[in-house]
Amino acid sequence: MQDNTFDELAxxxxxxxxxxxxxSKFYLMEARLATICRRESFAxxxxxxxxxxxxxxxxxxxxxxxxxxxxxxxFFKQRETIEQVVNHxxxxxxxxxxxxxxxxxxxxxxxxxxxxxxxxxxxxxxDQPLGKAEIEIVATDISEPALQTAKSGTxxxxxxxxxxxxDRLITHFDRHDTGDWTIKSDLMDxxxxxxxxxxxxxxxxxxxxxxxCRNVLSKMAPxxxxxxxxxxxKQLLPGGFVFLGKDEDIHAQQPTLKPSRDMRGAWVPVERDxxxxxxx
Amino acid sequence: MKTCLIVDDSRVVRTVAGxxxxxxxxxxxEAGDGAEALxxxxxxxxxxxxxxxxxxxxxxxxxxxxxxxxxxxxxxIVVFCTNENDAEHITEAMRxxxxxxxxxxxxxxxxxxxxxxTGLV
Numbered sequence: 001m002q003d004n005t006f007d008e009l010a011x012x013x014x015x016x017x018x019x020x021x022x023x024s025k026f027y028l029m030e031a032r033l034a035t036i037c038r039r040e041s042f043a044x045x046x047x048x049x050x051x052x053x054x055x056x057x058x059x060x061x062x063x064x065x066x067x068x069x070x071x072x073x074x075f076f077k078q079r080e081t082i083e084q085v086v087n088h089x090x091x092x093x094x095x096x097x098x099x100x101x102x103x104x105x106x107x108x109x110x111x112x113x114x115x116x117x118x119x120x121x122x123x124x125x126x127d128q129p130l131g132k133a134e135i136e137i138v139a140t141d142i143s144e145p146a147l148q149t150a151k152s153g154t155x156x157x158x159x160x161x162x163x164x165x166x167d168r169l170i171t172h173f174d175r176h177d178t179g180d181w182t183i184k185s186d187l188m189d190x191x192x193x194x195x196x197x198x199x200x201x202x203x204x205x206x207x208x209x210x211x212x213c214r215n216v217l218s219k220m221a222p223x224x225x226x227x228x229x230x231x232x233x234k235q236l237l238p239g240g241f242v243f244l245g246k247d248e249d250i251h252a253q254q255p256t257l258k259p260s261r262d263m264r265g266a267w268v269p270v271e272r273d274x275x276x277x278x279x280x
Numbered sequence: 281m282k283t284c285l286i287v288d289d290s291r292v293v294r295t296v297a298g299x300x301x302x303x304x305x306x307x308x309x310e311a312g313d314g315a316e317a318l319x320x321x322x323x324x325x326x327x328x329x330x331x332x333x334x335x336x337x338x339x340x341x342x343x344x345x346x347x348x349x350x351x352x353x354x355x356x357i358v359v360f361c362t363n364e365n366d367a368e369h370i371t372e373a374m375r376x377x378x379x380x381x382x383x384x385x386x387x388x389x390x391x392x393x394x395x396x397x398t399g400l401v
Binding site (some may be wrong): 165169179 | 367371374380382383387394
């Protein structure tokens with residue numbers, strides 16, 4: 001790969017998605033753009049960048065930026081966080097809810113496993129108050145191909161065996177003759193998928209009790225991550241919680257979110273005064 | 281160190297699975313069919329068993345049923361590891377006392393994931 005190829009692509013990624021690429025990770029760029037290169041019959045990413053500079057094309061640039069984002073995930077990834085959301089954050093929100101309706105946003109959901117894991121976990125609570133609540137899960141990602149997989153709820157041999165117990169697989173998925181498995185229709189209705197760039201306003205998505213955005217912000221330039229967190233804060237209902245990746249400690253760089261005092265593992269907007277909420 | 285018995289009639293599969301399980305910090309022993317495995321369990325009950333279905337002499341499901349009738353036979357975590365990948369086989373295995381189920385082909389991530397599910401790792 002030529003040096004200017006890396007620079008052009010790194011710049012494109014930063015502008016469009018806030019993502020930072022280290023030069024040592026150029027191989028990731030090549031891997032993530034391989035599908036586009038094949039489709040467009042480019043010999044490689046040098047070719048692709050050359051074509052872009054000759055004939056700038058906004059839609060193509062957006063597609064490339066989306067393709068450059070990480071998609072590696074699996075079912076019940078960092079499951080302590082999912083348990084914390086299901087066992088504590090959502091029950092807390094339900095207690096304060098007058099409608100019995102809760103909304104969760106899985107932001108940067110890639111191929112959708114996080115959203116389905118949450119839907120699966122919630123379906124196991126039928127005998128608890130939360131199991132009877134109406135919980136809407138909205139899952140977004142910037143990548144259209146990733147969303148297509150997510151929406152289809154269809155996963156291959158390896159994906160369904162990483163993070164899913166055999167009981168959950170058999171209970172919640174149907175097997176095809178091809179060896180792929182598809183999430184059953186009763187869960188299919190519990191998640192809606194939308195394309196969304198975290199740097200853009202989340203207004204169209206509405207407001208949420210819980211926002212999960214795991215292992216996304218830490219890959220972004222601090223100034224861009226702060227922008228994304230600002231958008232989250234706007235879509236978070238009063239008293240709501242944000243959950244990040246397990247080892248993502250962004251507080252030093254991101255004075256817009258702080259660890260919640262009352263909810264372990266959760267983050268809240270810095271301007272929120274939790275002691276005032278308690279008094280109220 | 282926890283122990284894992286790998287039961288498969290293919291030496292290649294036993295070797296590959298053995299390496300993966302060793303990397304998860306298990307001490308590994310092997311058996312080539314269900315009868316051999318049952319004998320091994322009578323000598324020393326392992327913590328985990330990775331179990332193929334189709335084998336000569338005694339197949340995996342017959343071994344599992346026999347194992348669960350043994351004294352201390354409920355102790356090992358049994359993870360099926362087989363080419364049988366339809367819901368009927370999976371359900372039969374689980375009803376017969378399996379704790380988890382791997383559909384072949386497998387890799388280190390899958391084995392680790394299933395060992396995590398059962399609390400072995």
